[in-house]
């Protein structure tokens with residue numbers, strides 16, 4: 168069977184495992200992948216570095232519009248604070264608007280693409296034939312994130328990470344602009360009781376089914 172270029176959207180809350188799944192699926196199909204959370208993390212990180220407030224909307228939009236993608240390699244973007252800063256700037260419509268075109272262009276490359284984030288299936292690539300909404304219980308996600316972060320910060324408690332996750336879930340889901348929500352035509356993949364390998368197998372099956380149906 169011949170297929171059209173494959174565009175796959177992964178969305179879901181923090182630490183649900185969407186990035187892990189997106190990377191495997193991208194590798195399976197030889198597709199470029201974009202972790203869109205990283206670009207919001209970069210804008211949030213630069214905001215803090217430059218001492219801008221969340222009210223400096225024009226400056227933040229300009230920062231987003233002129234974002235130098237080489238900053239995405241900075242390991243500090245993966246840290247706890249950067250996640251919180253990202254979620255704050257992500258609630259600003261002007262910042263989202265400034266980052267949109269780059270993501271849309273990435274999604275529409277002739278090769279196809281895999282993107283993961285919060286609004287890929289709803290806003291960036293609403294016509295994607297394959298949309299997977301990855302979720303898990305907050306306590307399970309917090310444990311996964313804590314296991315990642317505690318290596319570099321042994322004093323970090325599970326409870327602090329759970330508080331972060333809950334705050335971010337609430338802010339991301341309740342913002343007016345492109346809130347975190349499952350697209351109507353997305354497939355739900357709840358990884359609460361799934362290990363990584365089991366989740367990968369389910370994601371592969373969803374991609375195959377959706378692709379064949381498209």
Ligand SMILES: Nc1ncnc2c1ncn2[C@@H]1O[C@H](COP(=O)(O)OP(=O)(O)OP(=O)(O)O)[C@@H](O)[C@H]1O
Nearest residue numbers: 181182183184185186187204311358361362363366
């Ligand atoms: N099904 C799973 N079972 C156990 N651990 C998992 C599972 N899926 C992912 N993980 C682990 O949980 C952590 C977070 O996963 P990942 O980075 O893929 O989540 P994410 O949803 O992309 O997070 P973020 O929104 O912050 O980018 C990683 O350490 C990953 O190895």
Ligand SMILES: Nc1ccn([C@@H]2O[C@H](COP(=O)(O)O)[C@@H](O)[C@H]2O)c(=O)n1
Nearest residue numbers: 181203204205207253254257284285286
């Ligand atoms: N498409 C997206 C991606 C991310 N965000 C915001 O960035 C924060 C960090 O994202 P991670 O995936 O790295 O955890 C996230 O909490 C969102 O606020 C977004 O709004 N849209």
